[in-house]
Amino acid sequence: MAKAFLAAFRHHPAGVAIITGDAGDGPAALTISSLISVGVEPPTVAFSLSEASSSARVLARCETVVVHFVRRTNMQLARLCATSGSGRFGPGVDWSRLATGEPYYPQVETWFRAAIRGRLAAPGALLVSAELVLASTVPQPAASDDALVYADRAWHGLRPVADAARAPLLLWPDDSATF
Secondary structure (H helix, E strand, O other): OHHHHHHHHHOOOEEOEEEEEEOOOOEEEEEEOOOEEEEOOOOEEEEEEEOOOHHHHHHOOOOEEEEEEOEHHHHHHHHHHHOOOOOOOOOOOOOEEOOOOOEEOOOOOEEEEEEEEEEEEEOOEEEEEEEEEEEOOOOOOOOOOOEEEEEOOEEEEEOOOOOHHHOOOOOOOOOOOOO
8 A cells, every 4th residue: 555655646746845943942944745725714724744854843843834835946945955964054055034033045935924723643744734824025936937846756847738728628516625
């Protein structure tokens, strides 16, 4: 079962985000591909944290975090925050703190300060829900800056289908929970 699970998710592209926070003993950061939208009113997201990660254990104790929506131009930062033992807040890394104290990466154009609203333990992980309470004030990323996704153990830029008029049109039932 585990082998089939890994094979299925290896080919299931996921958006890339970076979560940063400080539980009181220094900043922590982690690249994730588990970010999901939960609801709009209030704006709520969820993500999972692996109990195997030391950064995840720090972030699990935070009451607030910053959720960074990573683009292709931020790939090196995403790679840094995904590398165990890396200096995510070391010399040469562009980071700052919000007025409320959370560490964040100002070069990532779209980010949200989020208040943790719930934690649910799962085997080997922690599922966290968070309400988005403050948004970055910079304009949305340029259309030419691809979204960054992770699939099959590699980073990929995500672009629209070149000939969208020829792409199949899929219609969902009105009662579908799919966005």
